[in-house]
Amino acid sequence: xxxxxTGFEPFDNSPVNPSEKIVYMLxxxxxxxxxxxxxxxxxxxxxxxxxxxxAVKVSEPEAVICLGQASRRAVISIERVAVNLLDFRIxxxxxxxxxxxxxxxxxxxxxxxTLPVRKIYSVLKENGVPSELSLSxxxxxxxxxxxxxxxxxxxxxxxxxxxxxxxxxLPEQAAQMKGSVPSMSLEKMIQGIRLAIQVIAQE
Amino acid sequence: xxxxxTGFEPFDNSPVNPSEKIVYMLxxxxxxxxxxxxxxxxxxxxxxxxxxxxAVKVSEPEAVICLGQASRRAVISIERVAVNLLDFRIxxxxxxxxxxxxxxxxxxxxxxxTLPVRKIYSVLKENGVPSELSLSxxxxxxxxxxxxxxxxxxxxxxxxxxxxxxxxxLPEQAAQMKGSVPSMSLEKMIQGIRLAIQVIAQE
Amino acid sequence: xxxxxTGFEPFDNSPVNPSEKIVYMLxxxxxxxxxxxxxxxxxxxxxxxxxxxxAVKVSEPEAVICLGQASRRAVISIERVAVNLLDFRIxxxxxxxxxxxxxxxxxxxxxxxTLPVRKIYSVLKENGVPSELSLSxxxxxxxxxxxxxxxxxxxxxxxxxxxxxxxxxLPEQAAQMKGSVPSMSLEKMIQGIRLAIQVIAQE
Amino acid sequence: xxxxxTGFEPFDNSPVNPSEKIVYMLxxxxxxxxxxxxxxxxxxxxxxxxxxxxAVKVSEPEAVICLGQASRRAVISIERVAVNLLDFRIxxxxxxxxxxxxxxxxxxxxxxxTLPVRKIYSVLKENGVPSELSLSxxxxxxxxxxxxxxxxxxxxxxxxxxxxxxxxxLPEQAAQMKGSVPSMSLEKMIQGIRLAIQVIAQE
Numbered sequence: 049x050x051x052x053x054t055g056f057e058p059f060d061n062s063p064v065n066p067s068e069k070i071v072y073m074l075x076x077x078x079x080x081x082x083x084x085x086x087x088x089x090x091x092x093x094x095x096x097x098x099x100x101x102x103a104v105k106v107s108e109p110e111a112v113i114c115l116g117q118a119s120r121r122a123v124i125s126i127e128r129v130a131v132n133l134l135d136f137r138i139x140x141x142x143x144x145x146x147x148x149x150x151x152x153x154x155x156x157x158x159x160x161x162t163l164p165v166r167k168i169y170s171v172l173k174e175n176g177v178p179s180e181l182s183l184s185x186x187x188x189x190x191x192x193x194x195x196x197x198x199x200x201x202x203x204x205x206x207x208x209x210x211x212x213x214x215x216x217x218l219p220e221q222a223a224q225m226k227g228s229v230p231s232m233s234l235e236k237m238i239q240g241i242r243l244a245i246q247v248i249a250q251e
Numbered sequence: 252x253x254x255x256x257t258g259f260e261p262f263d264n265s266p267v268n269p270s271e272k273i274v275y276m277l278x279x280x281x282x283x284x285x286x287x288x289x290x291x292x293x294x295x296x297x298x299x300x301x302x303x304x305x306a307v308k309v310s311e312p313e314a315v316i317c318l319g320q321a322s323r324r325a326v327i328s329i330e331r332v333a334v335n336l337l338d339f340r341i342x343x344x345x346x347x348x349x350x351x352x353x354x355x356x357x358x359x360x361x362x363x364x365t366l367p368v369r370k371i372y373s374v375l376k377e378n379g380v381p382s383e384l385s386l387s388x389x390x391x392x393x394x395x396x397x398x399x400x401x402x403x404x405x406x407x408x409x410x411x412x413x414x415x416x417x418x419x420x421l422p423e424q425a426a427q428m429k430g431s432v433p434s435m436s437l438e439k440m441i442q443g444i445r446l447a448i449q450v451i452a453q454e
Numbered sequence: 455x456x457x458x459x460t461g462f463e464p465f466d467n468s469p470v471n472p473s474e475k476i477v478y479m480l481x482x483x484x485x486x487x488x489x490x491x492x493x494x495x496x497x498x499x500x501x502x503x504x505x506x507x508x509a510v511k512v513s514e515p516e517a518v519i520c521l522g523q524a525s526r527r528a529v530i531s532i533e534r535v536a537v538n539l540l541d542f543r544i545x546x547x548x549x550x551x552x553x554x555x556x557x558x559x560x561x562x563x564x565x566x567x568t569l570p571v572r573k574i575y576s577v578l579k580e581n582g583v584p585s586e587l588s589l590s591x592x593x594x595x596x597x598x599x600x601x602x603x604x605x606x607x608x609x610x611x612x613x614x615x616x617x618x619x620x621x622x623x624l625p626e627q628a629a630q631m632k633g634s635v636p637s638m639s640l641e642k643m644i645q646g647i648r649l650a651i652q653v654i655a656q657e
Numbered sequence: 658x659x660x661x662x663t664g665f666e667p668f669d670n671s672p673v674n675p676s677e678k679i680v681y682m683l684x685x686x687x688x689x690x691x692x693x694x695x696x697x698x699x700x701x702x703x704x705x706x707x708x709x710x711x712a713v714k715v716s717e718p719e720a721v722i723c724l725g726q727a728s729r730r731a732v733i734s735i736e737r738v739a740v741n742l743l744d745f746r747i748x749x750x751x752x753x754x755x756x757x758x759x760x761x762x763x764x765x766x767x768x769x770x771t772l773p774v775r776k777i778y779s780v781l782k783e784n785g786v787p788s789e790l791s792l793s794x795x796x797x798x799x800x801x802x803x804x805x806x807x808x809x810x811x812x813x814x815x816x817x818x819x820x821x822x823x824x825x826x827l828p829e830q831a832a833q834m835k836g837s838v839p840s841m842s843l844e845k846m847i848q849g850i851r852l853a854i855q856v857i858a859q860e
Contacts, residue, residue, distance in 0.1 A: 122325065122433035123425070129564065131535050131589065148572060158535065158564030166554060176423030180431050183537065184589040219439050220379030222326070228383050230325035230433030236422050332767065334738055334792065351775060361738065361767030369757060386740065386793040528731065528839035529831065582829030586837050625845050626785030628732070634789050636731035636839030642828050 049249045050083045052109035053241070054100060056116050056189065059091035059141055066215045066237055067115035073238055074245075082249050085109065089193060091141040093134070096189050097196040104200065111209045111248045112197060113163070115241065116190035118214040119221070122230035123178035124240045125214035126165045127185040130194035131158045135187035151195050159198035161211030164251050168244045177240040178232070185212055209248055213241065252452045253286045255312035256444075257303060259319050259392065262294035262344055269418045270318035272437055273444055282445060285452050288312065292396060294344040296337070299392050300399040307403065314412045314451045315400060316366070318444065319393035321417040322424070325433035326381035327443045328417035329368045330388040333397035334361045338390035354398050362401035364414030367454050371447045380443040381435070388415055412451055416444065455655045456489045458515035459647070460506060462522050462595065465497035465547055472621045473521035475640055476647055485648065488655050491515065495599060497547040499540070502595050503602040510606065517615045517654045518603060519569070521647065522596035524620040525627070528636035529584035530646045531620035532571045533591040536600035537564045541593035557601050565604035567617030570657050574650045583646040584638070591618055615654055619647065658858045659692045661718035662850070663709060665725050665798065668700035668750055675824045675846055676724035682847055683854075691858050694718065698802060700750040702743070705798050706805040713809065720857045721806060721819040722772070724850065725799035726826065731839035732787035733849045734823035735774045736794040739804035740767045744796035760804050768807035770820030773860050777853045786849040787841070794821055818857055822850065 053074060055067030068088050075086045087103035089096045104112065118125060132155050139145040165181055172179040185191040194212035201210055215237050216222075222231035256277060258270030271291050278289045290306035292299045307315065321328060335358050342348040368384055375382040388394040397415035404413055418440050419425075425434035459480060461473030474494050481492045493509035495502045510518065524531060538561050545551040571587055578585040591597040600618035607616055621643050622628075628637035662683055664676030677697050684695045696712035698705045713721065727734060741764050748754040774790055781788040794800040803821035810819055824846050825831075831840035 122431045128539070129535075129537055131564065131566075133534070133566075156562050156564075157566045158537065158562075160537075160539075160563045173426050176426045178422050178425040178432060178434050183593065187589065219381050219435070222381040223376050223379045228325045229381060231381050232422070232434070233436035233439060235438075236436060331742070332738075332740055334767065334769075336737070336769075359765050359767075360769045361740065361765075363740075363742075363766045386796065390792065528837045579832050582832045584828050584831040584838060584840050625787050625841070628787040629782050629785045634731045635787060637787050637841070638828070639842035639845060641844075642842060 049081060050085065050107065050110045051245055051248065052085050052087070052103055052107050052112045054087045054089055054103060054114045056089050056091055057141065060138055062221055064218065064221065065117050066218045066234060067117055069234055070115060070238055070241055074241065079242060079245055082245055091189050093140050093142070093144045093146065096193055100193050100197060101200055109208065113244060114193050114197060114212045116212065116214055117217065119217045119225070120229065121214060121216050123180050123216065124172065124237065125180055125182040126169055127182050127194060127212040127214060128161055128165055129158050129183060130185055130191050130198055130212065131187070132156065132195055133187045134192060137188065140189060151192055152199055155199050159195060159202065162198070162209045163211035164209065164247060165211065167251070168247050171243050171247050172240050175239070175243055177236060177243065179240060182214065185214065190214065213244065252284060252314060253288065253310065253312045254448055254451065255288050255290070255306055255310050255315045257290045257292055257306060257317045259292050259294050260344065263341055265424055267421065267424065268320050269421050269437060269440055270320055273318060273441055276441055277444065282448055285448055294392050296343050296345070296347045296349065299396055303396050303400060304403055312411065316447060317396050317400060317415045319415065319417055320420065322420045322428070323432065324417060324419050326383050326419065327375065327440065328383055328385040329372055330385050330397060330415040330417060331364055331368055332361050332386060333388055333394050333401055333415065334390070335359065335398055336390045337395060340391065343392060354395055355402055358402050362398060362405065365401070365412045366414035367412065367450060368414065371450050374446050374450050375443050378442070378446055380439060380446065382443060385417065388417065393417065416447065455487060456491065456513065456516045457651055457654065458491050458493070458509055458513050458518045460493045460495055460509060460520045462495050462497050463547065466544055468627055470624065470627065471523050472624045472640060472643055473523055476521060476644055479644055480647060485651055488651055497595050499546050499548070499550045499552065502599055506599050506603060507606055515614065519650060520599050520603060520618045522618065522620055523623065525623045525631070526635065527620060527622050529586050529622065530578065530643065531586055531588040532574055533588050533600060533618040533620060534567055534571055535564050535589060536591055536597050536604055536618065537593070538562065538601055539593045540598060543594065546595060557598055558605055561605050565601060565608065568604070568615045569617035570615065570653060571617065574653050577649050577653050578646050581645070581649055583642060583649065585646060588620065591620065596620065619650065658690060659694065659716065659719045660854055660857065661694050661696070661712055661716050661721045663696045663698055663712060663723045665698050665700050666750065669747055671830055673827065673830065674726050675827045675843060676726055678843055679724060679847055679850055683850060688851060688854055691854055700798050702749050702751070702753045702755065705802055709802050709806060710809055719817050721817065722853060723802050723806060723821045725821065725823055727823040728826045728830070728834070729838065730823060730825050732789050732825065733781065733846065734789055734791040735778055736791050736803060736821040736823060737770055737774055738767050738792060739794055739800050739807055739821065740796070741765065741804055742796045743801060746797065749798060760801055761808055764808050768804060768811065771807070771818045772820035773818065773856060774820065776860070777856050780852050780856050781849050784848070784852055786845060786852065788849060791823065794823065799823065822853065
């Protein structure tokens with residue numbers, strides 16, 4: 049099975065982004081029955097979605113998992129819903145900030161993920177990877193990319209599993225943030241994403 | 252330098268305790284200039300403090316670090332204060348639960364740690380290990396052991412650095428708990444405690 | 455302007471529900487330019503939505519605000535999105551619990567509120583009523599009722615402002631719950647909902 | 658019974674402080690069997706403790722309750738312990754900030770409150786006032802004033818009940834803060850402090 053795995057470049061003054069690191073690590077790993085292509089997307093209102101759709105067109109995947117960072121979350125957050133809304137709390141890497149704008153003015157209010165999220169959640173739990181099913185991917189780039197992906201697949205009538213998974217901060221990031229910030233090791237995140245890929249490949 | 256490092260047995264229905272694991276791992280590690288002796292204490296109102304003081308008497312350490320688990324904390328918690336109070340939210344492993352009792356009826360209200368906690372905190376932070384200085388070790392076994400240790404050293408006029416460090420849940424523990432529970436990898440915890448030992452050895 | 459205001463009966467072993475109390479209080483209050491009709495809905499997967507749609511049909515409102523309780527939230531939560539998903543963490547008052555079911559099998563993934571939520575949020579803030587814009591109304595009765603309402607209005611082509619507002623626990627409820635639970639006085643909640651009604655009436 | 662009730666002036670850029678308001682309100686209230694004297698203390702490392710001790714000397718109370726604000730706490734926090742430590746996260750109102758200093762260089766590590774805190778806690782709970790027993794009053798002015806008070810009473814051998822109670826933000830404060838900040842109405846806080854005074858007067 050051909051799977052496209054995407055991450056994001058660092059943002060919000062951090063020198064790293066766990067989603068980018070995972071993408072690089074899993075690109076070089078062999079998972080039986082899976083062929084992984086990858087892309088690292090810019091944290092940019094305009095260019096992020098373009099880079100994602102370009103990767104989808106080029107790699108012609110049979111499933112897509114997008115990854116991103118959610119700094120204050122304590123566990124791997126498997127997103128259920130992407131909403132048609134842009135409302136940035138901080139500017140993107142190009143300095144652009146928007147409030148209460150639609151992603152697709154003629155699009156629907158939301159899309160549900162088409163990943164087998166309940167199954168992924170239970171497999172992660174069984175394997176000792178802290179995770180949760182999440183009802184909101186926010187209104188920043190992560191949600192935008194998830195919505196854009198699901199909208200594109202719908203428009204193209206491409207019936208492949210696709211969705212988004214949020215990652216906590218890495219320990220080295222959490223150590224630099226104010227207050228008591230939860231984190232997760234890169235190894236544990238990779239284990240979680242590898243398990244998610246295997247679930248998708250087996251379904 | 253001879254350092255005594257203690258942990259606790261599992262409690263509260265968990266099959267593991269990160270403090271116990273760290274103690275076993277660091278017992279087999281060689282840190283230049285440091286000789287580590289270890290003890291794993293029972294989570295038992297009566298036997299816990301006895302086991303600790305016994306380990307102190309047997310190993311004659313030049314510094315003592317006690318470790319324990321604080322399941323909902325997100326980072327390594329370096330304790331500043333132990334209070335003369337027992338107030339158990341859950342029973343100990345012997346089924347004993349106490350409310351608003353002193354640890355030492357004739358003892359002072361509290362002891363400050365004698366570990367160089369500000370220095371440990373900044374070294375952990377520099378090395379990417381999420382941590383915090385904490386003002387309360389609770390009123391369960393962890394605080395009891397910390398208080399008992401500092402009281403004993405004071406009574407014996409033993410001027411050695413001693414204190415307590417709380418650890419988050421391990422990922423495999425957090426994955427089984429309800430809700431979104433923060434965790435830390437065993438490797439990151441070991442790195443943090445090894446750094447703490449090095450700071451103490453260098454002071 | 456005719457406004458329909460709904461609340462819910464008590465649930466989850468609590469003898470009261472702030473949404474029900476607010477409905478009773480505001481039913482007896484005169485707000486210039488506003489005629490309020492009210493309904494208290496059963497916390498019941500089957501009967502809750504029926505009672506709501508019945509109230510809409512009977513009262514023929516020009517705007518609808520549904521209220522409900524979200525016990526661990528600290529502020530008035532103005533919901534932006536209702537999703538087509540039932541996933542009950544606890545049973546309803548009839549003992550029924552469902553997992554991962556759609557509300558409307560042929561309905562869209564979600565609806566956005568049609569209330570002027572940004573304006574309501576800023577008016578509440580200016581008037582000292584703690585509030586937030588929320589991206590998830592959960593997957594229990596509150597979200598179900600919000601989704602059912604917006605779906606019905608869409609199907610009927612009724613272009614009236616409609617949405618959902620979540621309320622914290624009342625102080626007397628929070629005092630009985632485990633841990634440190636945030637709350638809000640009934641007076642402050644009523645002030646907040648009254649302001650929301652005035653915003654809607656003025657738009 | 659003569660009770661001294663103290664609060665603090667506003668700080669941290671807020672125009673109000675609930676502890677000050679409560680002091681003014683209860684100063685004008687008649688509670689059977691209780692004679693209340695009051696003081697509002699400056700949020701000032703040097704002047705705060707002086708003002709408190711001066712009020713104690715002038716009013717010759719038979720009990721002392723000090724109040725202060727803890728902005729992110731959700732419930733009334735009845736403090737059990739004051740520690741001999743100054744470690745300011747923000748400067749005081751005179752612009753002074755200190756790190757890791759003792760309050761009394763020759764004082765003990767800590768004092769326990771001498772208020773009947775378990776009884777106060779259960780009476781508040783029974784009366785629907787959200788509250789908790791707290792193990793840390795922080796290391797700012799509130800803890801400083803509590804420690805200074807208990808140290809003075811100990812030195813003077815004055816065996817009167819004395820302690821500290823922390824209050825959440827007022828709704829109008831929480832509405833201006835970033836994020837979802839818990840609050841409590843002034844009326845509910847006054848009810849809680851009045852109940853605490855009655856418990857002390859009855860003991």
